[in-house]
Amino acid sequence: MVRPPCCDKVGVKKGPWTPEEDIILVSYIQEHGPGNWRSVPTKTGLMRCSKSCRLRWTNYLRPGIKRGNFTPREEGIIVHLQAMLGNKWAAIASYLPQRTDNDIKNYWNTHLKKKLKKFQPSISHNYTTPLNLTFSTHNTIQEPFTENHSLPGSCHNPSTYASSAENLSKLVEGWMRSSSNSTEFTRDMQSGLLNHDELDSLLLYENLAGDERKLSMVHEEQPPFSYLEK
DNA sequence: AAACACAACAACCGCTCCTCT
């Protein structure tokens, strides 16, 4: 069975959005709310594919989006989550509500991948396994957390990555706290929330993000699995 | 100043997943 395209390719405008198109889309969504993207082009008169409208809204026009430089802290979160989840950009983005999955993906591909490659150029392919698989191997997390940790994106629609993401939420929360409170972080570590691989990853990356001059020193050490080229 | 190379980012495409009937 061949699925028809999401919209008629004939007459559909492509390429960069103009300010006028943005205004039309934003005012439509302000009036009707996001959703029902299929009908947006016809209702607004925009000569755009419904997917294009959705992408434009979610990535650029949606309120609360932060653009521009990623902070070292955000970099650390991205790197660590990427190591655990793989290229699940939407899941990673759920931990950085002000950033979009597209933004994170682009930033990873253009900045972080290179940074990490430079950081450890001779990694074997054996290390490409995301850390969430390591969890089961090491039994660091034996049961999913059942506490009420809110997880953006998974609370309404349980997704395929939800179970690991729930675990991650705790993990990341612990790490984020650690940035400002190393005592609590140590407590998490001692209570078994983090295993040694994860801790190495975090500490190593904090060196990387905080001070590039340390790269040559870190390079000598055993690499965490996370920082790998796919 | 021009040509070229590279980097960064916006957007598209194809596929999968989810929901509804």
Added chain:
DNA sequence: GAGAGGAGCGGTTGTTGTGTT
């Protein structure tokens, strides 16, 4: 339970900006 349609995701490409020769 199956099928269809819509939404979402991730990989990739295209375009533009910036730096270098």
